[in-house]
Amino acid sequence: MKLILALLSMFLLQSTAQADAEAGKQKAEVCAACHGLDGNSIAPNFPNLAGQTARYIYLQLKDFQKGKRSDPMMSPMAANLTKQDMFDLADWYASQKFNGQNSKKTDANLSNGKKLADAALCTMCHLGGFSGQNEVPRVAGQHYEYIIKQLKDFKYKNRTNDFGNMSAVVKTIEDKDLEDIAAYVSTLH
């Protein structure tokens, strides 16, 4: 009896942690059509979410809901999420594993892309290998098409929930060079 109680109380202590990702898995079922069941999306215009930083996912969902970021598909998806839903979804995708298959663009000037990424000091915020931290997203393993769209959206102010941090960087980079940067990053894992 004591053993059962001890084991059960261990379970209860952990249960808050357990519930988040597990609940997130259920809530993510409606997201699977675009982002894949495990956050590995199948179409390059839908970003991979597997292994993304939880805080970034949470903040984007919040921004979609509040209108600080806008997308014809994501805005309605985020409209009715509660704060707990957002935490749970963020936890779920953050704990998933990227399957190594993203849309890479290899027929670009990758060395130019790397040179420009180094010059723009991207890894100071995105960390080495573009692995991300907190509200600064992981970009390694992301689809080329999605990366270049974000860079151009920041440049042309179609996306403004970056507090100027991204737009100040991309504002003075030619579109063709942005394509090389996005191509370079798409080859990173």
Add this chain to the structure above:
Amino acid sequence: MTSISKALVLVGSVALAAASATTFAEEIQGGSTTSATAMSSDLRAVTQSRLDAADGEKTNWLQVNGGYSQKRFFPGSQINSSNVANLKPAFIFQTQILESMETAPLVVDGVMYLTTSYNHVHAIDAKTGKEFWHYKHNQGPITVYCCGPNNRGVAALDGKVFMGTLDAKLVALDAKTGGKIWETQIADPELGYSETMAPVAVDGKVLIGTNGGEYGIRGFVKAFDADSGKLLWTFYTIPDKGHEGVWATHDATGRDMHRDIAAEKAMLKKRGGDFYQTLGGGVWMTPAVDQETDTAFFVVGNPSPDLYGDIRPGDNLYTNSMVAVDLNTGAYKWHYQYIAHDVWDLDAVSPVVLTEAKDKSGKVRKVAIHGGKTGHVYVHDRGTGELIRFSDAMVPQDDMWVLPTAEGTRMLPGANGGVEWNPMAVNEDLGLAYAANLHQPMTYHVEASEYPGGKLWLGGAFKVIPGEAQWGRLSAVNINTGKIAWEADTDQPLMGGVLATGGNLVFTGEGNGSFNAYDATTGAKLWSFQAGAGVNAPPTSYMVDGKQYIAVAAGGNTQLNFKRGNSVIVFELP
């Protein structure tokens, strides 16, 4: 299934879940310590009287920067300029964390304390590298850091070691067992507060500053009770009134900063002064302490947002300043501001060093010195803050102080300096301060941006200029004259810090893995070792059983993206 086996199944699934990476909404508590070997009873507690004498310590390395004066000078001369060419590794201690290492290892009675990124602490045998214990901190759900998840080391006092963490806590561990004694929340990480610096322990208090100048925090130095973790006092680096200062138009060296004072005054009238809550002013590195006068000295970081100054009119006191406060109460004593209304992130970070230098009339004075991102070493009177002199520029300067633009304007130094957080070392016999410098030509870009609430807030961007060479420079500065005594250039900008020893030596490491020893008098490079990862941490030295060792971490650096490693390497003579 019976109820027992059901419970077992549940526990099994929980264990699997717990093993996965820490996620956002988990409630994290505690931290865990594992013990490899029991420590012998030779370890004596680091008492206050031992710390009082740490500046002259001939055996141990009791504080990250040597002693309260932070001269980073080890008197031992067993390893010296005639034999350092024979220096070889004694052992390598490999940690679990392959990420930037900025730790300065402490050594107390043959026990070395080192930290890693993400707040692991190891206590190891300083002679053999055998591990005694290993503490892993459980981070809370929010950790923010601008420049890498690194940690610069611990402070030791009365049987405890103290560490600041990425989730803005101060933890006290038992020095012998690594068990956690207390933990206290320093500030709210959701607002951008976090710790990478090493605290300093003095007179029953632990002093620590804060990160966050890139996040719109209100900076501070706090003092906590070493026994209980209770908060004793707070000195805010941003006063609630008067932060607009004197509307200085020129910097500490007399250069025009091109401020539009009229526009700033109009903005202050329009917005009011309550933006002090998000004005920045982090304190990045360990304060120096003068026990004769009960004063703590530190330098304050940049205002927020770094590049966009229009919405923060005024001098933005006490950002970019050296500040002196009362050790017991935190009361303000004096300040000296290097750059008023900084819009270049050329903030004061390298820790203050207390030493002596001649004033302009040749009289020897007690001074407090600082190596700036601006490229100058500043020498102040310790009692009043009066700027006695500033050195010749250690690195190229160009177009200071051209204002940032939307398209980007070039200025030297770049935003990392000059001297970044790298602690200097001082050899008082030679009258030389040794500074590790960066030369990184950059363009400064500005973009209007309102306070985002605990998120990165630069108000623009910095970029390096492809095609313009970047390099580093170890400079020896005569603090009595302000002249450069010698310079040793390196292939890459320097990040890490300097050690000076009584063996006429100066040690510093490079991002390409070279760990070097130089002749302290002439700057000749006498020895170099390839560590296999960036040597970007301050070296330390110590003796065990009559033998001298040099220790340095080789973990690379996030900010400059130098090759990552996971080890502390200890060197000895054959």
